[in-house]
Amino acid sequence: MIIGVPKESEAAFYADAAYAEKGARIAASRTEVFASADAVFQVLAHGANDKTGRADLPLLRRDQVLIGFFRPLGSPETVQETASTGAMGFAVEFMPRITRAQSMDALSSMATVAGYKAVLHAASILPRMFPMLMTAAGTVTPARVLIVGAGVAGLQAIATARRLGAVVSAYDIRPATKEEVRSLGARFVELPLEAADAQDTGGYAKAQDESFYRRQRELLARVVAESDVVITTAMVPGRKAPVLITADMVASMRPGSVIVDLAGERGGNCELTRAYATVVEHGVTIIGEVNLAGSVPYHASQMYARNITAFFLHLMKSGLPQVNLEDEITRETLLTRGGEVVHPRVRQALGLSPLAASAPQRASLGMSEPVKRGGSSDAV
Numbered sequence: 614m615i616i617g618v619p620k621e622s623e624a625a626f627y628a629d630a631a632y633a634e635k636g637a638r639i640a641a642s643r644t645e646v647f648a649s650a651d652a653v654f655q656v657l658a659h660g661a662n663d664k665t666g667r668a669d670l671p672l673l674r675r676d677q678v679l680i681g682f683f684r685p686l687g688s689p690e691t692v693q694e695t696a697s698t699g700a701m702g703f704a705v706e707f708m709p710r711i712t713r714a715q716s717m718d719a720l721s722s723m724a725t726v727a728g729y730k731a732v733l734h735a736a737s738i739l740p741r742m743f744p745m746l747m748t749a750a751g752t753v754t755p756a757r758v759l760i761v762g763a764g765v766a767g768l769q770a771i772a773t774a775r776r777l778g779a780v781v782s783a784y785d786i787r788p789a790t791k792e793e794v795r796s797l798g799a800r801f802v803e804l805p806l807e808a809a810d811a812q813d814t815g816g817y818a819k820a821q822d823e824s825f826y827r828r829q830r831e832l833l834a835r836v837v838a839e840s841d842v843v844i845t846t847a848m849v850p851g852r853k854a855p856v857l858i859t860a861d862m863v864a865s866m867r868p869g870s871v872i873v874d875l876a877g878e879r880g881g882n883c884e885l886t887r888a889y890a891t892v893v894e895h896g897v898t899i900i901g902e903v904n905l906a907g908s909v910p911y912h913a914s915q916m917y918a919r920n921i922t923a924f925f926l927h928l929m930k931s932g933l934p935q936v937n938l939e940d941e942i943t944r945e946t947l948l949t950r951g952g953e954v955v956h957p958r959v960r961q962a963l964g965l966s967p968l969a970a971s972a973p974q975r976a977s978l979g980m981s982e983p984v985k986r987g988g989s990s991d992a993v
């Protein structure tokens with residue numbers, strides 16, 4: 614096993630010596646790591662890493678396994694560039710949300726960390742305290758926190774804000790979240806708004822039309838105006854994040870209030886969010902930082918490492934570079950192979966025709982007739 618650890622990664626507080634103690638050899642250069650390894654695990658691979666991702670392309674080779682975040686639907690053209698190296702890329706973003714894959718779900722791990730840190734960020738900036746305090750100097754009223762989007766990050770944000778003593782409300786388009794929100798001690802904001810077909814089979818929210826989002830903004834306006842902190846996490850896979858907080862809604866908040874927009878990278882749930890930046894508008898601080906998980910590097914690294922290890926051991930069962938496309942986890946995460954983009958949704962995003970599909974793929978794509986018959990389980 615070879616691990617190349619650039620010095621700056623010690624910022625996660627894992628020293629080179631700790632890797633060596635576990636039997637890893639520290640490579641002298643990034644080039645050596647790629648040249649010597651049959652499998653490379655990255656946090657951000659080309660596509661998700663705008664700064665140095667492209668520089669890794671010439672280092673990749675045919676059938677080399679590459680596991681990481683690729684932002685495959687955000688920048689599908691970069692997936693094609695990775696494919697052209699011949700490497701076998703697996704995107705952790707596509708991990709299916711099934712019980713069997715929970716230990717491999719890096720997206721959930723990072724969302725958990727981000728939800729926690731979003732609350733701490735807001736609490737440190739807010740000019741008020743979170744808990745109610747009865748002191749000799751009088752009573753301090755608790756902060757009011759609104760969470761929009763009660764998925765993995767949102768639920769963690771609720772739990773963290775409650776632990777700090779805030780009064781927490783939350784809203785999600787998926788009715789299934791009501792009980793989860795309440796079980797964490799938060800109030801579920803009931804909006805007289807029926808989402809058509811709110812949830813897909815994977816548990817993700819489905820996109821709604823613009824008239825739905827307009828109505829949602831109108832109905833949320835009052836509760837936003839009454840909140841000291843708003844944390845937004847509302848996302849729809851493969852789409853721009855819906856705008857749920859307008860500039861007027863920001864202006865209606867008390868000066869000093871804080872919005873943390875965890876959908877910043879996807880365009881933001883708040884109209885005034887600037888990705889990667891913190892801005893102050895109408896006296897309200899709006900945080901659009903995109904990688905909050907990276908600001909808790911010790912545990913984010915630990916969780917990611919455990920997810921990737923579980924995933925790799927799973928892939929190893931088929932004897933890499935052989936892959937078992939009958940297996941949902943393998944099939945859903947496999948991005949590139951043999952010089953081609955093989956993931957159906959990424960091919961679709963690139964305007965490429967579908968490849969010959971295996972039976973399970975045909976089923977998951979809703980295809981009644983096979984594109985081509987007679988393939989092995991390894992047909993992609």
Ligand code: NAD
Pocket residue numbers: 709710711712714715718721724761762763764765766767784785786787790815816817818829846847848849850855857
């Ligand atoms: P996500 O990051 O895609 O979105 C965050 C939340 O925003 C979701 O709850 C979504 O419903 C919500 N949302 C979307 N549009 C909205 C709108 N207009 N207004 C308000 N809220 C809106 O979602 P996620 O956190 O990745 O979780 C998605 C689902 O997957 C959840 O049901 C979660 O429980 C499930 N999940 C399952 C597993 C598993 O079984 N292995 C693992 C992780 C997550």
